[in-house]
Amino acid sequence: xxxxxxxxxxxxxxxxxxxxxxxxxxxxxxxxxxxxxxxxxxxxxxxxxxxxxxxxxxxxxxxxxxxxxxxxxxxxxxxxxxxxxxxxxxxxxxxxxxxxxxxxxxxxxxxxxxxxxxxxxxxxxxxxxxxxxxxxxxxxxxxxxxxxxxxxxxxxxxxxxxxxxxxxxxxxxxxxxxxxxxxxxxxxxxxxxxxxxxxxxxxxxxxxxxxxxxxxxxxxxxxxxxxxxxxxxxxxxxxxxxxxxxxxxxxxxxxxxxxxxxxxxxxxxxxxxxxxxxxxxxxxxxxxxxxxxxxxxxxxxxxxxxxxxxxxxxxxxxxxxxxxxxxxxxxxxxxxxxxxxxxxxxxxxxxxxxxxxxxxxxxxxxxxxxxxxxxxxxxxxxxxxxxxxxxxxxxxxxxxxxxxxxxxxxxxxxxxxxxxxxxxxxx
Ligand code: LLP
Numbered sequence: 001x002x003x004x005x006x007x008x009x010x011x012x013x014x015x016x017x018x019x020x021x022x023x024x025x026x027x028x029x030x031x032x033x034x035x036x037x038x039x040x041x042x043x044x045x046x047x048x049x050x051x052x053x054x055x056x057x058x059x060x061x062x063x064x065x066x067x068x069x070x071x072x073x074x075x076x077x078x079x080x081x082x083x084x085x086x087x088x089x090x091x092x093x094x095x096x097x098x099x100x101x102x103x104x105x106x107x108x109x110x111x112x113x114x115x116x117x118x119x120x121x122x123x124x125x126x127x128x129x130x131x132x133x134x135x136x137x138x139x140x141x142x143x144x145x146x147x148x149x150x151x152x153x154x155x156x157x158x159x160x161x162x163x164x165x166x167x168x169x170x171x172x173x174x175x176x177x178x179x180x181x182x183x184x185x186x187x188x189x190x191x192x193x194x195x196x197x198x199x200x201x202x203x204x205x206x207x208x209x210x211x212x213x214x215x216x217x218x219x220x221x222x223x224x225x226x227x228x229x230x231x232x233x234x235x236x237x238x239x240x241x242x243x244x245x246x247x248x249x250x251x252x253x254x255x256x257x258x259x260x261x262x263x264x265x266x267x268x269x270x271x272x273x274x275x276x277x278x279x280x281x282x283x284x285x286x287x288x289x290x291x292x293x294x295x296x297x298x299x300x301x302x303x304x305x306x307x308x309x310x311x312x313x314x315x316x317x318x319x320x321x322x323x324x325x326x327x328x329x330x331x332x333x334x335x336x337x338x339x340x341x342x343x344x345x346x347x348x349x350x351x352x353x354x355x356x357x358x359x360x361x362x363x364x365x366x367x368x369x370x371x372x373x374x375x376x377x378x379x380x381x382x383x384x385x386x387x388x389x390x391x392x393x394x395x396x397x398x399x400x401x402x403x404x405x406x407x408x409x410x411x412x413x414x415x416x417x418x419x420x421x422x423x424x425x426x427x
Contacts (some may be wrong), residue, residue, distance in 0.1 A: 318352010
């Protein structure tokens with residue numbers, strides 16, 4: 001990763017600062033984010049997609065006001081999926097027209113706020129929502145730009161809980177059985193809505209472009225049907241996010257320019273076949289932008305050697321700052337970072353301090369046999385869906401996020417305190 005490097009003395013540094021110094025200053029556990037790397041990834045996506053496409057960063061992966069500012073400065077748009085994310089985006093100065101609002105069960109209040117703010121698009125997820133958004137927009141005297149989210153029936157090869165385009169799940173409106181065509185029919189009739197196009201998101205942590213290919217083909221086919229039935233060519237398709245990153249050395253993700261090229265080729269070819277003009281494409285990468293930009297730093301506590309099995313290395317965090325291993329059986333790697341060691345590798349399992357045996361951060365990893373309490377270890381690629389899915393389980397205090405750039409470190413989300421916990425407990 002670009003994020004963590006060793007200097008000439010062999011000490012690990014991030015953004016020009018020694019990791020051990022970061023631990024001293026900010027404590028552990030903590031997430032450290034390489035701002036320059038985040039910005040470089042934003043630029044790589046934006047440049048890869050050029051002027052023919054829009055990149056919406058998926059805020060659910062990780063969102064803070066600093067991140068919103070970076071996105072704004074790097075020319076990206078932002079996808080939010082709750083009132084909370086919308087508030088964060090607007091309060092950090094993201095122009096409403098660069099925001100897309102997602103969700104399968106947006107509340108009336110959330111929709112009202114989004115329409116009032118003038119968000120660039122709302123992604124409609126159900127028949128009820130088509131009516132709801134149209135009604136609210138009309139009441140507010142607006143014509144709200146929208147996309148309709150469809151499920152294209154693709155089985156993405158990823159964990160069941162993060163695959164989203166097969167038909168038996170809660171998101172979107174099925175292409176099958178003419179459901180999506182009916183949704184379009186209704187949306188086109190409603191004065192409060194300006195139908196921009198069709199949205200499809202097939203899942204997450206995907207490496208194989210085949211799923212996107214099928215998805216794009218089916219969405220373009222629907223655009224053709226819409227043209228035939230209504231005489232309108234919808235100007236946009238959004239192919240969602242989901243592009244995989246390397247969590248361990250076994251993963252081999254594509255670069256943004258390869259993805260952009262592949263998607264553009266598929267859409268152009270399908271549109272030629274359907275004799276449609278090529279719509280504007282948008283994509284919504286979250287993990288691919290923020291995942292590799294951060295790592296979690298932990299301090300080693302208890303170490304238990306289980307004869308003939310493995311060594312359990314307990315750290316000062318766990319499933320409350322990274323639920324992904326427990327939830328998705330996710331793979332991570334780990335490295336000793338506070339010193340170098342030439343000791344033999346020992347098979348280790350990095351576990352947290354929670355009252356649950358599934359509280360595992362890294363299932364199987366080799367750490368040096370002389371590992372000792374007090375050592376610092378780092379788990380890379382925790383920028384996406386770790387802080388954003390963090391919990392207070394066992395009244396753990398959620399760790400801070402520290403942005404490191406050019407020799408300077410700055411807290412962008414502070415560490416939670418016991419006062420924060422008690423402040424919510426008003427009973
Ligand atoms: N667009 C939509 C409509 C989505 O639902 C998602 C993710 C994205 C974009 C961004 O996907 P990405 O590029 O980040 O894969 N918590 C899970 C992932 C759930 C993703 C939900 N939606 C995890 O930790 O792997």
